[in-house]
Amino acid sequence: MHHKSVRSIAPATLAALLALLSACAAWGGQRGEYSAVDPGYPVRPIRMLLGLPAGGSADTIARLVANKLGEAVGQPIVTDNRVGASGRIAPHIAATATPDGYTLLFRASFLSELTAALNGERQYELVRDFAPISLVAKLPNVLLVHPVLPVWTVADLIAHAKQNPGKLNYGSSGVGSSGHLSMELLKKQTGIDLLHVPYRGAPQFNAALLSSEIQAAFANIPAAISILGKVRALAVTGAQRSPQLADVPTMREAGVAQFEITVWFGMLAPARVREPVLARLNAELVNVLNGSDVRDRLMQQGAEPAPSTRQQFVLFQEAEVARWSGLLRETGLTIR
Numbered sequence: 473m474h475h476k477s478v479r480s481i482a483p484a485t486l487a488a489l490l491a492l493l494s495a496c497a498a499w500g501g502q503r504g505e506y507s508a509v510d511p512g513y514p515v516r517p518i519r520m521l522l523g524l525p526a527g528g529s530a531d532t533i534a535r536l537v538a539n540k541l542g543e544a545v546g547q548p549i550v551t552d553n554r555v556g557a558s559g560r561i562a563p564h565i566a567a568t569a570t571p572d573g574y575t576l577l578f579r580a581s582f583l584s585e586l587t588a589a590l591n592g593e594r595q596y597e598l599v600r601d602f603a604p605i606s607l608v609a610k611l612p613n614v615l616l617v618h619p620v621l622p623v624w625t626v627a628d629l630i631a632h633a634k635q636n637p638g639k640l641n642y643g644s645s646g647v648g649s650s651g652h653l654s655m656e657l658l659k660k661q662t663g664i665d666l667l668h669v670p671y672r673g674a675p676q677f678n679a680a681l682l683s684s685e686i687q688a689a690f691a692n693i694p695a696a697i698s699i700l701g702k703v704r705a706l707a708v709t710g711a712q713r714s715p716q717l718a719d720v721p722t723m724r725e726a727g728v729a730q731f732e733i734t735v736w737f738g739m740l741a742p743a744r745v746r747e748p749v750l751a752r753l754n755a756e757l758v759n760v761l762n763g764s765d766v767r768d769r770l771m772q773q774g775a776e777p778a779p780s781t782r783q784q785f786v787l788f789q790e791a792e793v794a795r796w797s798g799l800l801r802e803t804g805l806t807i808r
Contacts, residue, residue: 513573513749514547520576520739523562525555525673528645529611529694530580533737533775537608537757538578540766544756549576555672558648560585567596571742573749577602579738582789583653586796598793602740603750604785606757609775610736612710613654613690614717616703620684626706626726629688633664640666643677643686650735651677654690654709657799661728692735693717693774709733716774736778736792738785754782 520538524530535551542549554562563585566577582598615626621640623629633640644651647670659666669686671677674695680686681703693714696705700717707726708714711734723731739757741750760766761779770777780788 513752514545516574517547518542518545518549518574518576519552520549520578521552521554521562521566522578522580523554523556523559524580524645525675526553528674529692529773529775530578530737531673532694532773533609533770534578536766536769537739537760540760540763541753541757544760545752551578558646563602564596566740566742567601569742571603571744571746573741573745573753575742576605576753577740577742578608579740581650581735581737582792583648583650583796585648586793586800599786599789601743603743603745604782604789605739605741605750605753606761606782607778607780607785607788608737608739608757608761609770610734610778611693611773611775612708612714612734613650614693614696614708614714614720615654615658615688615690615706615723616681616696616699617688617706618681618684618686618703621687623706624704626723626728629706630662630664633666637665638667640688641669641686642666642688642690643669643671643680644689645673645677646670650692650733651690654733655688657731657733658690658723658728661731690733697773714774715771736788737775738789750782 520534522531522534531551531553538549538551552562554565557564559580563577563579563582566575569575585598615629617623617629621629621632623632642655644655646652649670652668652670655666655668658664666688669677669680671680674691677686677689678691678695678699681689682699690709693708693716697716705717705720707721707723707728708717709723709732711722711732713720713722739753741753758779761777767777
């Protein structure tokens with residue numbers, strides 16, 4: 473009976489089926505090391521790449537989340553800071569890593585990656601080359617100035633910069649960072665001229681701001697908290713005021729229309745990691761972010777926990793790509 477049913481298939485159809493099965497077998501043989509997930513995953517430590525240096529807000533949040541997620545899955549998650557190329561080294565390593573669930577990426581937005589892609593420096597695809605796990609947190613930047621400047625509002629800063637074109641320095645945690653893009657957008661919208669001084673990360677430009685080596689900077693709120701009181705906070709870049717800086721207006725309230733920048737953090741894996749692994753990581757990470765301990769600690773730093781489904785994270789990233797690529801083209805910003 474079995475042989476009869478096989479012989480009843482048209483020769484061309486049977487040949488096509490055999491070719492397909494052969495191709496699948498060959499593909500499975502090439503990827504055999506990835507195709508079988510240990511039912512006890514994870515069975516060894518996990519590496520989580522981060523493209524920013526130790527000590528900054530991204531690093532602080534990444535380590536908090538990694539420690540708690542490691543406890544939840546029963547294996548340590550080791551944060552691996554790979555700094556360089558404006559934060560693009562870590563994503564490049566992650567995009568080409570073995571997709572077995574033991575290499576993750578903690579992404580802090582992707583503004584530098586997006587600007588590189590728009591400039592033709594594409595090493596990997598922002599969305600296609602990664603498997604989303606979950607959004608982690610969102611937070612605004614805050615505009616800081618050194619007290620040496622006779623400015624107390626954003627309007628004061630704009631007026632002072634116009635009176636002293638090219639004489640003020642501002643710092644950021646690197647070319648293409650959210651702090652860099654925030655100030656370049658302010659320059660574009662208001663016609664002011666400040667010189668950009670990029671640093672390796674937030675700790676470095678914090679020190680430069682405290683010493684007045686630079687006179688202004690847009691900083692993530694968690695990174696700025698330690699120096700508030702020694703520098704002036706003029707405005708935050710979110711849609712609403714930050715609970716941690718309730719007396720500080722938004723950029724829109726300060727008179728700069730259409731100015732809203734929110735930094736986000738998310739966790740991803742290389743594309744092609746198997747669904748059971750991604751589902752486990754998503755479920756555990758969402759539980760961690762919904763836990764009162766992590767939630768409270770993130771809120772204390774000015775960050776808003778943002779657990780999501782994997783599909784929600786995909787849609788969020790696609791919307792961010794569309795929004796920022798459009799804005800960069802519209803404003804003519806060139807970030808190098």
